Amino acid sequence: MLKHLFILIWNKKKQNSLLLTEVLVSFLVLFAVFTLLVFNYRNYSKPRGFEYSNVWVANFNNDLGTTNGDSAAMFYDNLRRNMLSLPQVKAVCFTNANTPFSGNTSQTGFPYKGKDVRSINYYLAEDSYKDALQLHLLEGRWFAKNEGAAKNKPIVINNKLKTELFGTGKALGQLVGDDKNQMQVIGVVEDGKYTNEYMPAGKAMYVRPDTSEYHWMGTAMIRVAPGSDAAFEGRLYKLMANTMKNANIEITHLEDKRKSANNTTLVPVIILGTVSGFLIINVALGLFGVLWYNINKRRGEIGLRRAVGATGNGISGQLVAESLLLATLALLVGIFFAIQFPLLNVLDLPTGVYLWALLFAIVFIYALVLVCSLYPGKQAAAIYPAVALHED
Secondary structure (H helix, E strand, O other), X not given: OHHHHHHHHHHOHHHHHHHHHHHHHHHHHXXXXXXXXXXXXXXXXXXXXXXXXXXXXXXXXXXXXXXXXXXXXXXXXXXXXXXXXOOOEEEEEEEOOOOOOOOOOOEEEEEEOOEEEEEEEEEXXXXXXXXXXXXXXXXXXXXXXXXHHOOOEEXXXXXXXXXXXXXXXXXXOOEEOOOOOOEEEEEEEOOOOOOOXXXXXXXXXXXXXXXXXXXXXXXXXXXXXXXXXXXXXXXXXXXXXXXXXXXXXXXXXXXXXXXXXXXXXXXXXXXXXXXXXXXXXXXXXXXXXXHHHHHHHOHHHHHHHHHOOOOHHHHHHHXXXXXXXXXXXXXXXXXXXXXXXXXXXXXXXXXXXXXXXXXHHHHHHHHHHHHHHHXXXXXHHOXXXXXXXXXX
């Protein structure tokens, strides 16, 4: 039976070439779409690592009127106490501009056991940073007020950086960095998806700022009580403006920034999905039309088969099998190209993403061909032998 189907397809290779090309192009487009969808879904399904709700971000440009680091630290400490005096404010921390969903990054690197570890997201984190974002501590502890007296600068790292540095080994107490600037790991937190919820968390380290670094800070993250409204935001703004006389202050909500950051990933996916959807509809219509045309061209052949004893279900099954075999030939070529992506690590994505996308694309193509061939096959089964032979 299979050999017979191959002979039928080969005899009509010119007619089937366009159909094979359409299925091949559709498969490659679907593979790209499903790769993007699987990648985004896998990232979205992972824990966020922090809580964005009820967190406001205040950006300002305050020169403080002094170059003394201790004076700058005292100024921010005084501002923090004033803000915490408001009953709606639960936690306040001052940091640099790379807050969650801001689009800003600050990266660093350090040597460890002969290798240079790069692309580490660097966060200035006060003692209240953990409370402001409600970070999930996995091991060890967060910073304490007496950290400044430590011989080696204490740092907290995320789980992804821990895995790269120490694998499954112990992280707490380990020293990293060069001999002159060694840092000691005191805690490990859950990976935080700071870019958006559809992008993977990067390597991260949190460093407690010293007094000399307060001049680099122009951002405050403020955790407020649920239900805090615009009236309270106005009070908070007024308090900050009265304290920082010449500063330009802008208060935004992490929840709003999250939506905007997520849209940077969702919009391209929606556009690509819409374009591929129109392509699939056109391919489905073309496939349906080709099968319908083939039935009309083969009425004599179908009538003869029915006259020599072929059943209606047998005729219908043959046409469906031909369509699925054509799809299989196109898929074999498409799979050859698709499998190069995980083998060559083209986009630096996990192999599982490609394999799931490949599976979804194959199933979708087979389902599409099956649906498009069922009705024409049913129509072919309804052809009466006498009528078909008479017309022929």
